Amino acid sequence: MSASPRIINLDDGWNKEIKAKAIDRLQEILNNGLDKKQSEMFEPKEYVQTYTTCYNMCTQKSPYNWSEQLYQRHGETISVYLQGTVLPSLRDRHDEFLLKELTKRWLNHEIMNKWMQRFFMYLDRYYVKHHSLPSLEKAGKGHFKRLVFDEVKADVTAAMLDIINQERDGAVVDRQLLKQCVMLFEAMGMGCLDAYNLDFEENLLRSTKEYYARKSSEWVDGDGTPEYMVKAENALAAERERVGNYLNPGTEGRLLGVVEDEILAKRETVLLEKEGSGLRVLLANDKHEDLSRMFRLFSKSTEWLIPIALLVREHITHMGSECVNRRQARVESAEGKEKNEDAEFIKEVLDLHDKYTSLVEAQFDSNSLFQKALKDAFVEFVNRDVGKHPNSELMSSYCDKVLRTGGEKLSDQEVEATLEKTVQLFSYLVDKDLFAEIYRNQLAKRLLNKRSASDEHEKLMITKLKQRCGSQFTSKLEGMLNDLNIGKDHENEFKEFYAKQQLAAASEGVEKAASSSSSASKSMAFGVQVLTTGYWPQYPTYDLHLPPEMTKDMQCFAAYYEEKNSKRRLQWQWGLGDAEVRGSWGKKNYDLQVTTLQAVVLLDFNRAAGGG
Numbered sequence: 001m002s003a004s005p006r007i008i009n010l011d012d013g014w015n016k017e018i019k020a021k022a023i024d025r026l027q028e029i030l031n032n033g034l035d036k037k038q039s040e041m042f043e044p045k046e047y048v049q050t051y052t053t054c055y056n057m058c059t060q061k062s063p064y065n066w067s068e069q070l071y072q073r074h075g076e077t078i079s080v081y082l083q084g085t086v087l088p089s090l091r092d093r094h095d096e097f098l099l100k101e102l103t104k105r106w107l108n109h110e111i112m113n114k115w116m117q118r119f120f121m122y123l124d125r126y127y128v129k130h131h132s133l134p135s136l137e138k139a140g141k142g143h144f145k146r147l148v149f150d151e152v153k154a155d156v157t158a159a160m161l162d163i164i165n166q167e168r169d170g171a172v173v174d175r176q177l178l179k180q181c182v183m184l185f186e187a188m189g190m191g192c193l194d195a196y197n198l199d200f201e202e203n204l205l206r207s208t209k210e211y212y213a214r215k216s217s218e219w220v221d222g223d224g225t226p227e228y229m230v231k232a233e234n235a236l237a238a239e240r241e242r243v244g245n246y247l248n249p250g251t252e253g254r255l256l257g258v259v260e261d262e263i264l265a266k267r268e269t270v271l272l273e274k275e276g277s278g279l280r281v282l283l284a285n286d287k288h289e290d291l292s293r294m295f296r297l298f299s300k301s302t303e304w305l306i307p308i309a310l311l312v313r314e315h316i317t318h319m320g321s322e323c324v325n326r327r328q329a330r331v332e333s334a335e336g337k338e339k340n341e342d343a344e345f346i347k348e349v350l351d352l353h354d355k356y357t358s359l360v361e362a363q364f365d366s367n368s369l370f371q372k373a374l375k376d377a378f379v380e381f382v383n384r385d386v387g388k389h390p391n392s393e394l395m396s397s398y399c400d401k402v403l404r405t406g407g408e409k410l411s412d413q414e415v416e417a418t419l420e421k422t423v424q425l426f427s428y429l430v431d432k433d434l435f436a437e438i439y440r441n442q443l444a445k446r447l448l449n450k451r452s453a454s455d456e457h458e459k460l461m462i463t464k465l466k467q468r469c470g471s472q473f474t475s476k477l478e479g480m481l482n483d484l485n486i487g488k489d490h491e492n493e494f495k496e497f498y499a500k501q502q503l504a505a506a507s508e509g510v511e512k513a514a515s516s517s518s519s520a521s522k523s524m525a526f527g528v529q530v531l532t533t534g535y536w537p538q539y540p541t542y543d544l545h546l547p548p549e550m551t552k553d554m555q556c557f558a559a560y561y562e563e564k565n566s567k568r569r570l571q572w573q574w575g576l577g578d579a580e581v582r583g584s585w586g587k588k589n590y591d592l593q594v595t596t597l598q599a600v601v602l603l604d605f606n607r608a609a610g611g612g
Contacts, residue, residue: 010066013057014073018119022050023077026115030108031085041111047118055122067127074120078112078140082147090152095159096174102156103180106144106187113140138190145188145195153188153199156181160200161207168211168238179246186248193248201251205258208239212262220267224277226290232263232297264297268304272311279308283315291363305369312364313373316356320381323348331387340389341397343408350421353378357424378428392435395426400442403458404451415457423464432469440476441537447484448529448576455481479535487529490561494528497560526553530561531573544574547603574600 577596
């Protein structure tokens with residue numbers, strides 16, 4: 001018959017086994033360090049012996065089951081050590097020395113907590129779960145928070161903030177020490193960041209606010225706007241780096257918000273208006289790097305960008321007004337001989353638009369506020385007309401110069417780029433219909449007088465206007481080009497019609513009439529361009545009596561057109577035609593380029609003089 005297991009008395013098991021062989025030795029190692037001959041705090045055999053003692057004491061039948069008493073003594077042991085050893089070691093420490101001692105004691109406590117949890121592991125597995133008590137690890141952390149952390153946290157926070165401000169002033173500090181302190185604050189949240197947020201972060205934000213209030217005051221008094229912005233940008237970069245080095249990542253947004261409020265939001269007006277270095281000076285001197293930095297700094301808030309955009313608009317308006325003033329001076333110096341074109345003015349405005357469009361795109365990242373500032377500025381001065389010719393007419397005349405033969409000497413790429421820029425400028429006009437009417441008249445002249453340098457460029461310009469204003473805006477312009485394309489078909493079909501007429505006349509035996517018509521056709525080349533009413537500008541009509549040479553071909557074309565388009569009526573626009581007339585003076589012949597009306601007059605003089 002086997003003997004019953006030996007009952008372990010509470011005090012015997014605790015004092016002779018657990019405390020004497022494990023806890024006392026653990027505390028001694030924590031206070032004095034490991035013996036050089038030792039590689040581990042406890043050999044596996046030693047640890048198992050203590051664990052077995054705890055196990056046996058927790059599994060004995062009532063009234064000898066000591067689970068409750070061991071759980072209590074676990075907590076009492078940690079509390080006594082913290083109050084008797086750890087807390088006194090911290091009370092005479094200050095500043096960095098306090099932080100070093102605290103992190104050392106916290107590291108020791110984690111070691112102690114770990115071994116105590118191992119020794120009493122059976123409690124965690126059964127007694128703690130069954131009675132819904134805090135785990136041994138959590139209870140151990142709770143004791144440290146209540147007995148140590150809550151006592152020294154104010155002094156620890158003050159020491160950390162002082163070191164952080166030293167680093168801001170350029171000192172080299174122990175970042176790893178700060179990181180360990182931050183990790184302690186995080187751990188004291190017991191699974192959340194309440195301790196970090198309430199005990200440290202709020203104080204950090206308050207200290208940061210005070211620090212940068214002082215610094216920004218010094219900077220704004222001693223530095224120009226560019227130098228101030230460099231310091232502000234460096235400060236923000238340093239705070240981001242600080243978060244990465246040792247603060248909790250969640251602090252970054254709140255920390256930067258405090259810094260930006262102090263060094264940017266509260267100083268913005270002074271920086272923008274600063275005499276000799278404010279925004280107006282940066283714009284006037286094309287300080288692109290400084291302008292980019294200003295946008296980067298203030299772009300976090302739309303509210304901060306609004307005053308910058310307003311000053312940008314004011315500056316662009318001023319520069320545009322200077323262009324208008326120079327045009328005014330030219331108009332006044334012309335003394336009433338003002339022309340309907342001013343290429344110099346249009347080129348100045350186009351260059352200005354190029355410059356500030358590039359500025360908005362590159363320095364202000366095409367931000368909508370600055371795009372609006374650019375647009376509003378150009379709308380304001382582009383619609384300031386000077387003299388009797390409005391700016392819409394000057395723009396159209398400039399396009400006419402680019403598109404007609406003998407105008408601006410530009411490559412195809414340069415023409416396309418110039419037209420695009422001009423259409424961008426056109427978009428700022430308030431009275432776009434006036435531009436359209438003037439452009440239509442000038443286009444008609446180019447087309448009818450065969451002065452257009454390129455059909456492709458004409459189509460390109462109309463396409464760009466269509467993209468800006470819609471198909472209704474350009475329908476007449478497209479109709480004009482379409483008439484010219486149809487006119488080529490009319491010309492070929494009329495030649496065939498004319499040849500058939502000649503054959504028909506010959507077959508009927510009217511050789512004399514045919515011979516007369518043939519001689520007329522040989523002596524005069526004849527061409528007609530049909531224009532659709534509504535597409536083209538209105539032209540004055542004349543009651544004209546044509547010479548026989550012209551009348552025959554005119555009647556032939558009328559017959560042709562009647563056959564093709566019986567429901568349409570031709571109205572002859574003699575004022576738009578041209579003619580080439582050969583005249584003989586003595587022994588010399590001269591070819592004259594004249595209008596149709598001039599040709600009629602010359603032929604009448606010729607007949608009156610008996611020249612035929």
